[in-house]
Amino acid sequence: MKKLRRIIFALLLTVIFLFMVTPGISLAAEREGKFYLILINYLSLEDLQNSKLTNINKMIENGGLGLMNTNTAGSRSAENTYSTLGSGTRALGTDYGGFAYNREETVSLSSNLSPLPAGDIYNVISNQDKKGEVIHLALPKIVLANQQLTNKVKTAALGTSLKNAGIRVGVFGNSDSFARSRPASLLAIDEQGQVAKGVVDSSINMKDKAFPFGFHTDYDKLKNEVVKNHDKVDFFVIETGDNSRLEDYKTFLTSERYNQLKELTLNRIDGFLGALSNNIDWQKDRVMLVSPTPSSKASTFNNLVTPLIYAGNSIHPGVLTSSSTRRQGIVAITDITPTVLSFWGIKQDPEIVGRPVFSQTAHNVFQQVKQLNQNLIINYTHRPPVLKTFVILQIIYILLTAFSVYFLKSHRVLQPLQKLIVLFLIMPPVILAYSIFRVESLALTLIYFALIVALIYLVISKANISFYYKVAFLSLSTSAAILIDTVLGSPLTINSPLGYDAMNGARYYGIGNEFAGILEGSTIIGTAALYQELSKHRRILLPVFLAYFAFMTYVSYAPGFGADAGGLITAVIALGFFSLRLMDKRVSRRELLYLLLLTLLLLGLGAFIDMTFNSLHGSHIGQAFSLLVQGNYAEIGNIIYRKIAMNIKLMNYSIWTKVLLASLAALGVLLYKPVGFFKQLTDSVPNMKKGFEAIFVASLVGFLVNDSGIVQAATTFIYLIFPLLYLSLQDKLNRPW
Known part of the structure; x- marks a missing residue:
C-alpha cells in the first residue's frame, strides 16, 4: 500500500505541473478564399453511379468522398437535418424550419390575413432592424423547441460565428413545393434570424409544366446570383432545390417517371456545378456538396447515411473522415459546421460538438465508400x-x-x-x-x-x-x-x-x-x-x-x-x-479512497495528453477536459446531465x-x-x-x-x-x- 501511495503522489505532482504549463490551443491560420456549401437533399450514393454526372464525378476524383451520418435530435426530416447542420449539434428545426423569406417578399400567415412584406412581420416578431436580405420568421419558435432538449443547442451557431468573425454570408435558392420551404437558411442565419445577402424567393425558379409543382430551379439565374455576389459573400449556402421537390411529389409518380425526373434533375444540377466551377478558384476556395436528409427509398432499405463530397484548397483525393468518427469514409452531420469554421480559423463554441472533416488518401475511393455503405446497412439491419x-x-x-x-x-x-x-x-x-x-x-x-x-x-x-x-x-x-x-x-x-x-x-x-x-x-x-x-x-x-x-x-x-x-x-x-x-x-x-484518487489522476493525465498533443484530432475526452480547464462548468454540467438522462x-x-x-x-x-x-x-x-x-x-x-x-x-x-x-x-x- 505504501508503494501505491507513492505512485499516486508522483502522478498527482505530474498532473498538477502539466496543467500549469498547458499551452493554449492555437487556431488555424486564416485563409483567403470562398466556401461553397451546395445542398442536394435526398441524395444517395447510388444516385452518383452515373457516368453522365461529369462535374460531380470530377469533384469526387479531385477531392474527398464519404458518408454522412444524418441523426438529429428528432426524426430525420429536412427541417431537423438542416437545423442540425447549422447548429453543429443534434437539433430540431420544427415544422417552421423553412420559414425564411426575402425581406420584401409578401407573406400571408393565415388564409384570412392579407399578405404583408416579410420585413414588416419580422419587425413585429423580433423588434429588430431588418438589415439582411433574407430573414427567418420562426427563429424564436425553433430556439424554444431546442431549449427542451437534454443537449445544449445554439441555434444558428454557424451563421452567428461567421458573422462575429467578419465572414460575409449569403444563401441562394429554395426547395419550395406544396408551400414555401427554405430550410437552407438555417445554415446561414445569425442569432437575429437574418442573412446579409441572398435570394430565396420564387424569382430563383422558372415555370416548367413538365416538372413537379409546375416549376424548377432556374440554374442559370442561381449561378448568376452567386457570381454577382462573389465580391460581397465569403460563405455561400446554395440550395439546388429540385431533388427536394421531386421527393415531395413522389407519391403521385410511377417508379419509371420518378426515375426519369431524377436523372433529369441530377443532370441539371451537374450542369450547374460545371457552370459555377468556372468561377471557383480551386486553389483558394473549397466546395462541399452535402445531402442533409436520406430519401424515403433509402430509408426503406435502412440506408440512413448520405454522400458527402469535399474538394478544393488542401483537400487531397481520398476518403473523408473526422476526429468525431475516426473511421475512413464516414463523418457526422455535426462535423459540417466545424469544417466551415476551421477554414477561416474560427474557434468553435462549446455547444458545437463536431470536428472538422478532412480527407485521407485511398485507392478505389468510390468502391471503398460503397462497400462501407453496404456494411453499415447490414450492421444496422x-x-x-x-x-x-x-x-x-x-x-x-x-x-x-x-x-x-x-x-x-x-x-x-x-x-x-x-x-x-x-x-x-x-x-x-x-x-x-x-x-x-x-x-x-x-x-x-x-x-x-x-x-x-x-x-x-x-x-x-x-x-x-x-x-x-x-x-x-x-x-x-x-x-x-x-x-x-x-x-x-x-x-x-x-x-x-x-x-x-x-x-x-x-x-x-x-x-x-x-x-x-x-x-x-x-x-x-x-x-x-x-x-x-x-x-x-x-x-x-x-x-x-x-x-x-x-x-x-x-x-x-x-x-x-x-x-x-x-x-x-x-x-x-x-x-x-x-x-x-x-x-x-x-x-x-x-x-x-486511494483507488478513487488514482482514477482521477489517470483521467486527468490521459485527458491532458489528448488535449495538448492532439488538439486538432483529439477524442471527446480531451474536449471535455478542455472545457474544464477553460472554466466552462455549465457545459460540463450539461454533459453530466445528458449522461444521466x-x-x-x-x-x-x-x-x-x-x-x-x-x-x-x-x-x-x-x-x-x-x-x-x-x-x-x-x-x-x-x-x-x-x-x-x-x-x-x-x-x-x-x-x-x-x-x-x-x-x-x-x-x-x-x-x-x-x-x-x-x-x-x-x-x-x-x-x-
Missing part, C-alpha cells in the same frame, strides 16, 4: 434481431434455471441446464467475430452463428478439463480478443452487433459500453477461475495478472484506443478491488434492463436456495467468490459512471450470473466442487 435473440435467450435461461434451483431436484432437468451454461460464455466472442461469417441474409448469418457456437460448444464439452479451466479459457480469450481488436483499430467491434452503430452515431470508435462490460467481466472471472485451479502458483500468477490489468486499463482509456473514460473508472476501481482481494487484503474505505431513458426502454433485472432476481433466489450456498462458496471456491464480488463492483460502478450504464452493467453481469448458476446447480446435484 442485423443488430436489433441479433441482440434481441441474445438477450431473450439469457432471460429465458436465467429465469428457468433460478426456478429449477428453487423448486426442482430432478437430475434429468438440472444436469442438462448445467451443461448449457457454457453456451453463454461462448456467444460473446462469437458475436465479436460476427463480421467474419456475416452475409447479407440475416437468416443465413444466424444459421452460421448457431453452427459456430455449437461447434465450439462440442469441442469445449469434449475437453477433459474442469469447469474452471473452461471458464478461464473462454473468458480470458474473450478479454484478449477485445483488447487486440481495440489496439488494431476495432475492425471486429465496428461490424459487430454488440459494437456501436454508425447509422445512429452514438459512438464511432473505441470500446463501446457493451464490450466494455464484457471486457471487465470476462477479465475478472477468467482470472478468478484460473486462480482457483492454480492457487499454488499465485506468486507467479499475481504479477502477470497485475500487468495485464494495467495494460487493459491503459487500452480502455487511451484516447487512441478505447477512449472510454467510464471504462477507466470502472477498471481502476473494480480491478483494484479485485487485486487487493487476490492478495487476501480487506478493502477498507482508505483503500477505496440517457441512463434513465435506457432504463425505461432498453432490453438490457430486462436481462439485468432477471439476473438480479436469480441472484436473489440464490441467497435462499440452496441453503447456505454463499457461505459454502467462501470455503470451497474462495477465488471464484472474490471474482463474483469484483464483478458486482464493476457492474455497480459501470452503471453509475456511464451514459449507457445499464448496458455495461448487464453485459458485465453475464460473467457473474452464469458461473454462479453453474455452481448452484452443482450444489443442488450434490457433487463436490
